[in-house]
Amino acid sequence: MKYIDPYGGILKAFRNRYGEKDVVIYFSDKIRRRWFRGCWGYCDFSQDIPQIVISAWLSTHHAVEILAHELAHLVLGKDNMNHSGEWRRVFEEIHKEVIRLQQEVDSE
Numbered sequence: 001m002k003y004i005d006p007y008g009g010i011l012k013a014f015r016n017r018y019g020e021k022d023v024v025i026y027f028s029d030k031i032r033r034r035w036f037r038g039c040w041g042y043c044d045f046s047q048d049i050p051q052i053v054i055s056a057w058l059s060t061h062h063a064v065e066i067l068a069h070e071l072a073h074l075v076l077g078k079d080n081m082n083h084s085g086e087w088r089r090v091f092e093e094i095h096k097e098v099i100r101l102q103q104e105v106d107s108e
């Protein structure tokens, strides 16, 4: 049986491109609507170890996108929380690596 854990795939892709980072990732049922900072997730740098919080109300597909989105913020750090070209480049790098990993599994 071939199975790619969608969250594990994103995290593996992230590690392959950007190495191991200290981060706590969790899902919260408190993020129910877009009212929360206009987002379905966020990267919180106020703790010793950064935290990525993702709404628990999303589909897997959407939650994985939000995870990749917040991991790109993690790479760029708290002083660069916009969606600049640099952020987009990191986000796309994570996606490219996910696709490469999927192709690797598909060719097995």
Ligand SMILES: [Zn+2]
Residues within 6 Å of the ligand: 069, 073, 082, 083
């Ligand atoms: Zn963002």
